Amino acid sequence: MRVLVCVKRVPQTGGRIVLTADGQAIDTKFLGFTISPHEECGVEEAVRIIEAQGGESVVLTLGAAAAEEQLRDAMALGVDRAVLLETDGSEWDPVSTAAVIADTIRAQEAAGGPFDLVIFGNESADSGGFQVGIRVAVALGRPVVNGLKGLTLGSGSITARREAAGGGWETYELPTPAIVGVKEGLNLPRYPSVPGRLRAKKKEVERITIGASGSGPAAVSGAPTGPMKSMLRLPQEAESQVEILGRGAEAAPAVVDLLQKIGVVAR
């Protein structure tokens, strides 16, 4: 069994987003970074599958050299090795990203054999394009389904489930090799152990430089790219005026007065 999981390095935004002066990016001076949340569950799933069935798990990302941090995080959880498609740090659109990942999967499979399963997040937390995994699947001619919160591997097939629009769940059957887009809730990712972190330092990161410095994604993919970002803006949010009902347990009568006033508690 061979499983590839594709991840993205994204900032941990916390309480509010601050943009750089030129409006081109989030100001990350004071922020840490993480694997995009849906993909954290993708990493956990890849590790569980290989633990249960044996084989090899590989984590792949496209990003700046600093994205090695997220690859090491994935390997600390148990992923065997990593591939970094190293860019100059400029933002890549979904068409170009998918084209390069599809080429990389072809090359990795030519060298090491086919991946039974390739896992993507349903959408990245930051740019939210909802498409890279599907574009890769179409390029490789493989079955794909998005939005999964349950995966069961059979022999030569996968049973998958996702939430249905009207409530409940719908199930899908996919023949392998297959591509899936997963959502947080698929599993509860483990915390990395200290030995896991130590082992991760010694694991292999294969670096592949993508494009000459400053050449950008358009020179790579050949396909029409986009959407091309021109500017980021914060939405206008009406700030509410907060009414302090009181402090500590003594505020309880004021809270229940409010609950009665708005009809949540009967008078």
Add this chain to the structure above:
Amino acid sequence: MSGPILVLVELGSGDGAGTADRVSLETLAFARSLADGLGGAPVEALLVGSDASGAAAALGAHGVTTGHVVTDAAIAGAYAPAAWGAALAELAGARGAVAIIGPGTDRGAEVLAHAAARLGAPLAANVLSATPGDSWSVTRQRWAGSLLEDATLDASVRCLTMAPHAVAVDERAGSPAAAVASFAPAIAPADLLVRVTGHEPPSKGSISLTDAKVVVGGGRGVGSAAAFSELEELAELLGAAIGVSRVVTSNGWRPHTQQVGQTGQRIAPDLYIACGISGAIQHIVGCKSAKRILAINTDAESPIMALADYAVIGDLHQVVPAVSAEIRRRAG
């Protein structure tokens, strides 16, 4: 006149079965406003379903001139993302569509991605507004709407999904019915490999988080799985559902199905009682549509206060049991 704007219209489920779903109707309203900017380009729709003809004709009131209906049981019998995407791409080519727009739902996003990939066209997801031109200018959501991106879409067929609930449904009584045209796409067997093969109904009895009028929310400040009993007691008194922040599900204190936020549920209750929740944007995007927010937090400066209408400054472990006791006392 320009070619048509082609809209993917999903049919509703449950009580809404047999009619277009709400986000699709919003998407048609958006398409109608775009059509005005394109010199009155027609708005056409694609519906997939063995009994979709009635729903297609009814779209006249939403500005649709022609509803193309795929009824072939091999495609319409069960949702099949690649086949639906292939049908959409084929129809767009046959009609000379200038744009393909889908609802920003799980299925809408998935089908548009398949169609865009086949057409070799870029796709802008969760768009709020668009201005046609040689290249189109769009504003779209990032970070689930916490951040906006102005972008250009440069292609002969512009593919986009519409952010849910960004525009109102525009239904005009007395409009002529849409023409209904049968459409039989050429679907390869490989595109039918992935399809819905089974359904599990929702579990009965529990209050649905997305439908609840009152939600009692718990965050890091709750402190442990056991301490949620205090919130459950209050929720039971109020007939409320429990919602939690991401740190709570990451710690395994509560199931992920109760998570409110970017990677969980979006809720819009009459009242959201946020207990020990600081208000990270990951959580805020899930609860900001609540009519009223009551925050219970030790920190009067926490980000949730910027969104809250009411607040109690204090330890939720003292405040929440005291509120429950007061409700019981007044009930006698």
